[in-house]
Each structure stands twice: as C-alpha cells, then as structure tokens.
Amino acid sequence: MRITFRGGVHPIEHKDLSCESALRLFDPKGEMVFPLSQHIGKPAKPVVQKGDAVLVGQTIAEADGYVSASVISSCSGTVKAVEKRRLISGAMAECVVIDNDGQFTLAEGVGKETALSSLSEEDILSKIQKAGIVGLGGAGFPAHVKFKPKDPSAIKYVIANGAECEPYLTCNDRLMREAPETIVAGLLIVLRLFPNARGIIAIEKNKPEAIAAMKTAAGATGIEVRPLRTKYPQGGEHNLIQTVTGIDYPVAKLPADVGCVVSNVGTLYAIERAVAHNEPLFTHVLTVSGDAVKNPSNFIVRDGTSFAELIEACGGVKEGKTVEKVLSGGPMMGFAVGSLDVPVQKTTNGILLRAVDKVAKAEARQTACLHCGRCTTVCPAGLIPQLMADAAADGNLERYENKLYGLECVACGSCTYICPAKRPLTQTFKQVKAEIMAKKRAAQAAGGAK
Ligand code: SF4
Ligand code: SF4
Known part of the structure; x- marks a missing residue:
C-alpha cells in the first residue's frame, strides 16, 4: 500500500504552537x-x-x-x-x-433538523448549492459542481482530505478531534451521490489523536481511515489521489477523470450542517499562529470577520517581536496581506504572523542557480523548476508552457523551500501562469468579438 507521493519536502511543522488550542466560536x-x-x-x-x-x-x-x-x-x-x-x-x-448588531440572531429555520432519509440525491445537491458551500481546502470550487460529475457511477473513491500538511495550521486537526462524527456523517451524505464509491479519510501520521477519533467515528460504516506519511504537500489533491489510490495521472486531468472525488474535512463538516441541519455556510475553522502572535489559537470563525479582530483575540503581537509579514494561509502556499483591515473569506484557513528573523534574512540572499537539481527532485508535479525559471526570465512563455509544461505547476512552494540559491521560483511561476492565462482570455475574447 502506498503511503506517499513522489517529491515533496519536510518543512519544520510548528504545529505545536496551536494544536492544543480547542476550537472556539469567535463573535x-x-x-x-x-x-x-x-x-x-x-x-x-x-x-x-x-x-x-x-x-x-x-x-x-x-x-x-x-x-x-x-x-x-x-x-x-x-x-x-x-x-x-x-x-x-x-x-x-x-x-x-x-x-x-452583536446579537447574532439566527434567520428562521437555520439549525432545523432534516430527516436525511427523506432526501433524494437531487435534494442533497440542491441543499449544498443553496448553502453556498465551496471547497474549504483553499480552492473555493463550488461543491455542488464537484459532486455532479458527468458519470457519478464511475466514481470509485470519495477521499476526505484531512492531511493538513501546511506548517502551523492545526484547525482541521482540531475539527477531526472535536467533531469526527459530523465529518463522517458528511462523508456518508456525499457517498449517497456516488453508488459505486467507497469513502477513505486520509490523515497525515502527525495527527494521532485525529486518526484515533476518526477511526472511532467511522466505526462500522465501511469508511476507511488511512494514515499517511507526513510530507508536504501531501494534502494537494493530485498527490493525495496518487497516495491513496496508487493512480498516477497528469496534473491537467480532473480527479473525476480517474474516478475520484476529494473533499476537505471542513467541507464535509459544512455539508452535514447544511444538509441535516439547514445551516448554510457562514462559519468555518481557522488557525491564527506564527512566531509573532501572543496566543496562537484555533477558531470557528464567522465569514466576514476582519483579520485585525482575530489577531486581537489572540492577544496581538508577542512581546519583544516585530511582525515582518502577515500571511493569509500557511507559509508554503499562503500569501502576504498588505492590510489587516481585510475580511476572512470562506477559504481562509490560516492567519500567520511572522517575526523579523535577521539570521534567516541574511541567509536568504538570492544567488545565481547552482544547478543542484534539488527543485526537480522535490517537485510533486514532476516539473523542472530550474528550467521553468530560466524560460520565465528569458520571457520565453512558449517554452514555459509547451516544452516545460509550466501550467501544471500547482504553486505548492516546495521548490522555493528547497532552493539553496533562494530563487523566488514559486512566485515567478504564479506570475507567469497569470500572464499566460490573461493572454489566453484576451485571445478568446478577441476571437469571440470577430
Ligand atoms: S511550486 Fe510548482 S514547480 Fe515548484 S515544486 Fe511546486 S509544483 Fe513544482
Ligand atoms: S534548487 Fe535552486 S539552485 Fe538548485 S537547480 Fe533548482 S533553481 Fe537552481
């Protein structure tokens, strides 16, 4: 049985900062x-x-x-x-x-239980759609679309993604430890849409309490809980499918093309709340952590809450620390935010306060490529980041896209993490992808306008 995927890196986890902080609803x-x-x-x-x-x-x-x-x-x-x-x-x-108004008064019917046996597959999809549920693992793809592939009978696996491989983030770990029955119930609801599929809950081995809780909750349902090797980016959809099913396929293909549906454990939790309790998506779990925050914490956060209020709820900045940057998300795939006066969105699963680190800064000086090949070794998409960066620097987008398959980059950050020359590889690839996609859209629009 496979327990991992090709490539990947082992960044320091820093999960100990927040993993014992229980989820609390923040008003x-x-x-x-x-x-x-x-x-x-x-x-x-x-x-x-x-x-x-x-x-x-x-x-x-x-x-x-x-x-x-x-x-x-x-x-x-x-x-x-x-x-x-x-x-x-x-x-x-x-x-x-x-x-x-600070009252948080519920609209009529929110929280009202529904008998699941009375719902058809169409009813389930309609409830998921009306609840505004999107993939909470970061992508934000509307869930009702993902759960309605061309041929539902061709889906063999529904994989609950509990990998949470980003350093610092522990909110899904807490959710699996604190609400495992709800996640299992959500997965059972989704499995009703796929008559030939079996459910697998995939969790990295660095979360033993979550694995135990999910195994107990899964009980005799037939759902398997699969511990995975701890390695970043284990939670990437493509890597997870490779690991869990052994199916190797091009990144450009969709999971449904190889008989798989992947759903984050937070999304499955939201599905149970929406379908069985008529509660649409207005909260989700989120970690506030980092070496510059006073009390790293896990929250059930209300969408629309400002970053500033959440950081304040964690006691603000730690004494003696100066914040160098604030990230939305984890350190590998997250991005810097320029202002704290911004709202938490459905897909925001982390806020990270990084302190100024003079030693790391000195070490982080960029040099020319050393041709060490490490970036290629760790790339889970099987790409050659070194050459992609060279093509980008030369402005050779044709080579980047068609010879080096640069659009298959999932921006996981592994190459940047491992590069001894500190080349801003992932950042470059995100920019090049945006540029190529913008050109494609412009060409399509020009074609349509003829
Ligand atoms: S960021 Fe892109 S190129 Fe770099 S390792 Fe990840 S998938 Fe490969
Ligand atoms: S890891 Fe960095 S230095 Fe090594 S080959 Fe890749 S880009 Fe060059």
Whole structure:
C-alpha cells in the first residue's frame, strides 16, 4: 500500500504552537464584509441593499449561474453598503458590508433538523448549492459542481482530505478531534451521490489523536481511515489521489477523470450542517499562529470577520517581536496581506504572523542557480523548476508552457523551500501562469468579438 507521493519536502511543522488550542466560536464586534466573489466561477449577485435588516444564515448574494456560489450573512444587523472593499489579495472588489448588531440572531429555520432519509440525491445537491458551500481546502470550487460529475457511477473513491500538511495550521486537526462524527456523517451524505464509491479519510501520521477519533467515528460504516506519511504537500489533491489510490495521472486531468472525488474535512463538516441541519455556510475553522502572535489559537470563525479582530483575540503581537509579514494561509502556499483591515473569506484557513528573523534574512540572499537539481527532485508535479525559471526570465512563455509544461505547476512552494540559491521560483511561476492565462482570455475574447 502506498503511503506517499513522489517529491515533496519536510518543512519544520510548528504545529505545536496551536494544536492544543480547542476550537472556539469567535463573535466579532466590528462591521462585517462579505465579498461577492469568494469562489471559483462568477461572482454572486447581491439580493440586499443599503438599509436592509439581515439575520445570521440569510442569503445576501445569490449564485449567478451554475458555477457560482451564494454568500450568506454570518451576523445580524443592517446592510451599510454594497461597495468595493479591499480583499486579502490586495484587490478592491464588490462586497456587502453589514453593521453587525452583536446579537447574532439566527434567520428562521437555520439549525432545523432534516430527516436525511427523506432526501433524494437531487435534494442533497440542491441543499449544498443553496448553502453556498465551496471547497474549504483553499480552492473555493463550488461543491455542488464537484459532486455532479458527468458519470457519478464511475466514481470509485470519495477521499476526505484531512492531511493538513501546511506548517502551523492545526484547525482541521482540531475539527477531526472535536467533531469526527459530523465529518463522517458528511462523508456518508456525499457517498449517497456516488453508488459505486467507497469513502477513505486520509490523515497525515502527525495527527494521532485525529486518526484515533476518526477511526472511532467511522466505526462500522465501511469508511476507511488511512494514515499517511507526513510530507508536504501531501494534502494537494493530485498527490493525495496518487497516495491513496496508487493512480498516477497528469496534473491537467480532473480527479473525476480517474474516478475520484476529494473533499476537505471542513467541507464535509459544512455539508452535514447544511444538509441535516439547514445551516448554510457562514462559519468555518481557522488557525491564527506564527512566531509573532501572543496566543496562537484555533477558531470557528464567522465569514466576514476582519483579520485585525482575530489577531486581537489572540492577544496581538508577542512581546519583544516585530511582525515582518502577515500571511493569509500557511507559509508554503499562503500569501502576504498588505492590510489587516481585510475580511476572512470562506477559504481562509490560516492567519500567520511572522517575526523579523535577521539570521534567516541574511541567509536568504538570492544567488545565481547552482544547478543542484534539488527543485526537480522535490517537485510533486514532476516539473523542472530550474528550467521553468530560466524560460520565465528569458520571457520565453512558449517554452514555459509547451516544452516545460509550466501550467501544471500547482504553486505548492516546495521548490522555493528547497532552493539553496533562494530563487523566488514559486512566485515567478504564479506570475507567469497569470500572464499566460490573461493572454489566453484576451485571445478568446478577441476571437469571440470577430
Ligand atoms: S511550486 Fe510548482 S514547480 Fe515548484 S515544486 Fe511546486 S509544483 Fe513544482
Ligand atoms: S534548487 Fe535552486 S539552485 Fe538548485 S537547480 Fe533548482 S533553481 Fe537552481
């Protein structure tokens, strides 16, 4: 049986900072900001306007088409504006802004139990869609689309992703330890959509309590709990499928093309709450950690909460530390945020405060490529990062895309982590991919306009 994938790295985990912090629901005081686009696909359309009263669990923006997701209020209060606000990415984008009344009054019917036996497969998909559920592992792909492949009977595996391989993040570990029955129930709901599939919960071995809790919860359901070797990026969809099923396939293919559906454990938790308890997606789990935060903590966070309020709830910056940067997400795939006045989105699973480290800074000076080949050894996508970076530096996008298959880069950060010359490889690849995709979209638009 395989327990890992090719390539990968072993960064220091730092999970001890927060792994014993139990999940706690955080009720923010300030205004709440809900971006209309927190998912892959078309932005949602607002269905409220300035002055409207809203309740927790109320839809404030509806999905605009099939590949889109509704946005749900996580607070009660009054709509202050529908306007552009700054997001985690640094971009300004349309948001619904709510003056939070601090009461968190639930909308009617939210939390009401539904008998699962009364629901058809279509009912389940419709409830997932209405609840605004997207993949909470980071991608934000609308869940109802993922769970409706062309041929559901061809799906052989539904894999619950509990790898949580990013250093520092422990919120999914806590969720598996604290709510394993809900995750198993969510997986059983999803398995109803795939008559020939079996369920596997995949967890890295560095989470023994989570493995034990999930095994107990899975009991006699037929769901397997599979411990995996601890290695980054074990939780990447492609790597996870390789490890769990032994199927090797090109990164460009979709999991459904090889008979697999992968869903983060947080998403499965949200599915159980939505389908069995009529509770749409307005909260999710999140870790605040890093060497510069006073009390690293795990939260059940309300979407729309500001980064600043969450950091304050952790006691702010640790004495004697100066924050060098704040990341949204983990250190490998996360990105720096320029302001703390930005809202938590559905897919935000971590906030990291990194302190200034003078030694690391001195060591991090970039030099020319040493041709050591380490980046190629660790790349889980089987790419040659060294040559991709050279092609990018030469502006040779044709070679980057067609000879070096650079678009198959999943931006996992492993090559950057291992590179002794400290070349900003992943950053370069993200930029090149964005440039190529923008050119493709422009060419398509020009073709369509003819
Ligand atoms: S960032 Fe891209 S090129 Fe670098 S190791 Fe990950 S997949 Fe490979
Ligand atoms: S790891 Fe860095 S130094 Fe080594 S070959 Fe790759 S790019 Fe060059």
